[in-house]
Amino acid sequence: MKDIDKSFRKDTETEFPLREELRPRSVTAPDGQVIEIDPLQDYFCQEPPKVHKQSYFKIVEDFYNWARAHSLWILGFGTGCGAIEMRPLMTPRFDAYRYGIQWRPTPRQANLLVISGYLSVKTLKRAIRAYEQMPSPKYVVGLGSCTINGGMYWDSYNTIKRLDDYLPVDLYIAGCMPRPEALLAGFMDLKKLIRKGKAEGANKYAENFDWYKANQKSVIKDWDMPDYNW
Amino acid sequence: MSFEWIQLAYAALTVFIVINYGLIMTAVVQKIGARVGGRYGIPVWQNYIDLVKNIALRSKISHGVMFYLGPVFRLTGGIGLLLFVPTIYGSVMHQNFAFAGDLILALYFVFFGTLGMALGAGESGHPHAAIGVSRGLAQVTAAELPLALAVFAISLQYQTLSITEIVAAQQGGIFNWTLFTNPIATLAAMFALVGTMMRAPFDVVVAPQEIPIGPPTEYHSAYLALMQTNRVLFPVAKTVIYMNLFFGGASNWAEFAVKVFAIYMVSVLVGVVHPRFRVEQSIRFFLKWGLPVGILAILVV
Ligand code: SF4
Numbered sequence: 307m308k309d310i311d312k313s314f315r316k317d318t319e320t321e322f323p324l325r326e327e328l329r330p331r332s333v334t335a336p337d338g339q340v341i342e343i344d345p346l347q348d349y350f351c352q353e354p355p356k357v358h359k360q361s362y363f364k365i366v367e368d369f370y371n372w373a374r375a376h377s378l379w380i381l382g383f384g385t386g387c388g389a390i391e392m393r394p395l396m397t398p399r400f401d402a403y404r405y406g407i408q409w410r411p412t413p414r415q416a417n418l419l420v421i422s423g424y425l426s427v428k429t430l431k432r433a434i435r436a437y438e439q440m441p442s443p444k445y446v447v448g449l450g451s452c453t454i455n456g457g458m459y460w461d462s463y464n465t466i467k468r469l470d471d472y473l474p475v476d477l478y479i480a481g482c483m484p485r486p487e488a489l490l491a492g493f494m495d496l497k498k499l500i501r502k503g504k505a506e507g508a509n510k511y512a513e514n515f516d517w518y519k520a521n522q523k524s525v526i527k528d529w530d531m532p533d534y535n536w
Numbered sequence: 537m538s539f540e541w542i543q544l545a546y547a548a549l550t551v552f553i554v555i556n557y558g559l560i561m562t563a564v565v566q567k568i569g570a571r572v573g574g575r576y577g578i579p580v581w582q583n584y585i586d587l588v589k590n591i592a593l594r595s596k597i598s599h600g601v602m603f604y605l606g607p608v609f610r611l612t613g614g615i616g617l618l619l620f621v622p623t624i625y626g627s628v629m630h631q632n633f634a635f636a637g638d639l640i641l642a643l644y645f646v647f648f649g650t651l652g653m654a655l656g657a658g659e660s661g662h663p664h665a666a667i668g669v670s671r672g673l674a675q676v677t678a679a680e681l682p683l684a685l686a687v688f689a690i691s692l693q694y695q696t697l698s699i700t701e702i703v704a705a706q707q708g709g710i711f712n713w714t715l716f717t718n719p720i721a722t723l724a725a726m727f728a729l730v731g732t733m734m735r736a737p738f739d740v741v742v743a744p745q746e747i748p749i750g751p752p753t754e755y756h757s758a759y760l761a762l763m764q765t766n767r768v769l770f771p772v773a774k775t776v777i778y779m780n781l782f783f784g785g786a787s788n789w790a791e792f793a794v795k796v797f798a799i800y801m802v803s804v805l806v807g808v809v810h811p812r813f814r815v816e817q818s819i820r821f822f823l824k825w826g827l828p829v830g831i832l833a834i835l836v837v
Contacts, residue, residue: 312771321636355595356554356595358594358595361759369588370588370592371590373565373585373592374589374592375587376582376585377582377585377586377588397575398573398574398575400571401575401576401577403570403575403576403578404575404577404578404579406578406579406582406586412664412752412753413757414735414753414754414755414756415752415755415760417589417593428550441593441594441595441597441756441757442593442595443593443594450624479723508594508595
């Protein structure tokens with residue numbers, strides 16, 4: 307299934323100019339030395355993601371999975387309307403902390419990316435970058451019908467429809483919008499998946515990297531970042 | 537001081553006990569905070585799970601040598617702080633490597649980890665990390681001033697630079713504690729305690745609720761696990777110094793647990809009732825209130 311019909315397809319022929327700060331340039335240092343800078347090459351590590359093997363002993367992997375399941379760190383990144391349903395989870399009424407769930411401000415320390423609703427193409431770019439910066443194993447939860455099939459944004463020219471085409475989703479929480487209880491129930495299901503060792507989205511992403519990239523590039527019009535950004 | 541190999545094993549045991557104590561204590565403190573806020577709070581073993589989780593992460597990336605060394609330095613600062621002061625007074629096993637001038641060394645170790653972290657976080661290349669570190673260094677420096685002055689005051693008072701002797705002088709009744717013999721120095725040092733515990737209101741540098749988390753922005757997986765270990769070890773180690781200097785030390789683990797918890801709760805109590813200060817506000821606060829009290833403490837002695 308393709309997200310965008312012919313008339314909205316990415317125009318791959320015309321070149322979009324790079325943003326100014328990303329163009330190669332030469333800089334004169336204070337001591338007179340001239341330095342060539344190509345931001346896309348120099349500032350990012352472009353190594354594609356690797357498939358990470360499970361631990362050699364099953365019992366160790368099970369133990370790790372148990373720890374991963376009970377210590378879910380969510381990236382504080384809200385996309386659609388659903389973001390507003392995540393906040394009550396921190397409050398006394400729902401208190402997700404008691405399940406070992408916390409919010410981290412930086413992708414480097416997060417394991418779980420909650421795409422909380424519709425994802426516009428512009429935000430998709432940021433979501434991809436955030437996802438790629440997270441250390442594996444990492445999980446993606448799609449929240450709300452917008453991430454499943456486009457929801458009420460089915461006809462929109464600027465949102466994606468199936469999140470699974472762009473990022474490996476482990477779990478969907480249906481509803482428009484799902485209540486915080488639904489979120490909690492979803493997290494509990496995710497825990498079960500992780501404990502069974504079935505939440506291997508990061509490896510799936512690495513294995514089908516080309517497919518994901520092709521999908522991503524087919525909707526993102528101004529692809530001005532490296533293919534893989536750590 | 538004579539050195540025997542068995543001391544290494546004893547020291548390792550001390551570190552082990554203190555880390556476990558710290559892991560549980562910080563979780564309990566968080567739970568108390570949650571209960572105050574009407575929440576159920578995290579399970580008390582949550583810190584262990586987070587630690588295992590972080591070690592179990594599969595992909596790790598590095599930004600260079602100093603990036604590795606940052607957390608290592610930081611942990612070294614914590615362990616060094618712990619090992620060069622007597623944890624349990626009068627115990628052969630947990631006397632550690634205390635020696636005649638350990639007070640000065642301890643002051644140095646308080647700072648060591650932050651400096652190491654500055655180098656490591658700088659190497660990570662993330663602007664938030666660099667800004668966080670410079671803010672952290674500025675704040676810690678300002679907050680340490682009252683402590684340094686208080687330490688001078690009490691080393692003048694007891695005429696020694698050895699923590700063991702200072703503890704020995706405070707034995708025999710609660711009124712021999714520095715808390716009562718030199719309350720002004722204690723007050724000055726308490727300023728530094730709340731200032732360097734990295735708890736609210738002085739935790740804007742590393743607070744995970746702030747968008748720029750500060751120095752650890754780029755740290756993940758095993759690096760973060762190291763830093764977490766230090767996050768639980770370091771406050772306890774520092775509280776041990778306070779306990780030794782001002783609250784009569786501890787002669788067994790039970791007394792240790794109670795006293796460290798009580799002293800730690802001071803900074804927690806201050807934290808839960810005050811909103812977070814910005815960095816320049818807290819620096820001004822320490823220079824305005826902490827510093828004069830410290831100078832006063834020296835003058836009084
Ligand atoms: S599923 Fe409904 S609530 Fe959620 S983002 Fe879409 S429109 Fe908004």
